[in-house]
Amino acid sequence: MRIFLDTANVEEIRHGTRWGVIGGVTTNPSLVAKEEGADFKQAILEICSLVDGPVCAEVLSGDADSMVDEARELASWAPNIVVKIPITPSGLEAASALARDNIKTNLTLCFSVNQALLSALAGASYVSPFVGRLDDVGQDGMSLVADIVEVFRRYQLPTQVVAASLRHPMHCLAAAKAGAHIATVPYKVLTQMVHHPLTDVGIQRFAEDWQKAFGLTVGLAGS
Numbered sequence: 528m529r530i531f532l533d534t535a536n537v538e539e540i541r542h543g544t545r546w547g548v549i550g551g552v553t554t555n556p557s558l559v560a561k562e563e564g565a566d567f568k569q570a571i572l573e574i575c576s577l578v579d580g581p582v583c584a585e586v587l588s589g590d591a592d593s594m595v596d597e598a599r600e601l602a603s604w605a606p607n608i609v610v611k612i613p614i615t616p617s618g619l620e621a622a623s624a625l626a627r628d629n630i631k632t633n634l635t636l637c638f639s640v641n642q643a644l645l646s647a648l649a650g651a652s653y654v655s656p657f658v659g660r661l662d663d664v665g666q667d668g669m670s671l672v673a674d675i676v677e678v679f680r681r682y683q684l685p686t687q688v689v690a691a692s693l694r695h696p697m698h699c700l701a702a703a704k705a706g707a708h709i710a711t712v713p714y715k716v717l718t719q720m721v722h723h724p725l726t727d728v729g730i731q732r733f734a735e736d737w738q739k740a741f742g743l744t745v746g747l748a749g750s
């Protein structure tokens with residue numbers, strides 16, 4: 528499973544990519560709007576220059592023709608841009624037109640297997656089931672991911688499943704077990720994934736033992 532960062536914050540992406548574990552970035556209009564004063568195009572271009580992998584930018588139009596126009600514009604900004612499109616009838620129409628032009632799409636706001644299946648048949652490169660938002664309304668978000676993975680495998684559909692709206696490290700683990708191709712995580716979740724209290728205690732003990740034996744102070748690696 529690959530890990531993408533789910534953020535439009537350039538600093539978070541700069542930090543996250545240093546670890547060498549980030550395979551791409553997903554943004555959405557809410558995440559972009561959180562970045563005060565950010566120019567959308569400049570922010571996306573900067574993210575594209577930092578990330579060696581897909582960078583998802585979302586359309587805002589509601590009708591298919593405008594979605595296609597917006598998507599073509601977004602895709603012209605950089606070769607690694609993937610256009611995010613909400614799963615609606617217009618979204619499917621736009622996605623299938625864009626697939627014919629070899630423009631990659633990520634069909635987003637997916638809350639059912641049927642929506643995922645239609646996205647795959649329309650030629651989407653990625654589909655994004657929103658796990659946390661289903662959990663929020665008392666449904667099991669991760670079982671949707673598992674069901675989509677199973678259906679795509681059974682019919683050998685090439686669309687990749689992006690487990691999205693992940694809120695904590697256990698979501699990421701469950702996404703990996705469910706067979707998601709990609710988990711897109713907020714920066715906070717990425718940092719939570721690396722930390723373990725026993726790792727911190729172990730580092731400290733090694734340093735103390737070393738100091739007792741050799742009387743040397745060593746730098747404590749840490750957070």
Ligand code: G3P
Nearest residue numbers: 533555659660691692711
């Ligand atoms: O990847 C989708 C994500 O940005 C939505 O997350 O936490 O707003 O449901 P959330």
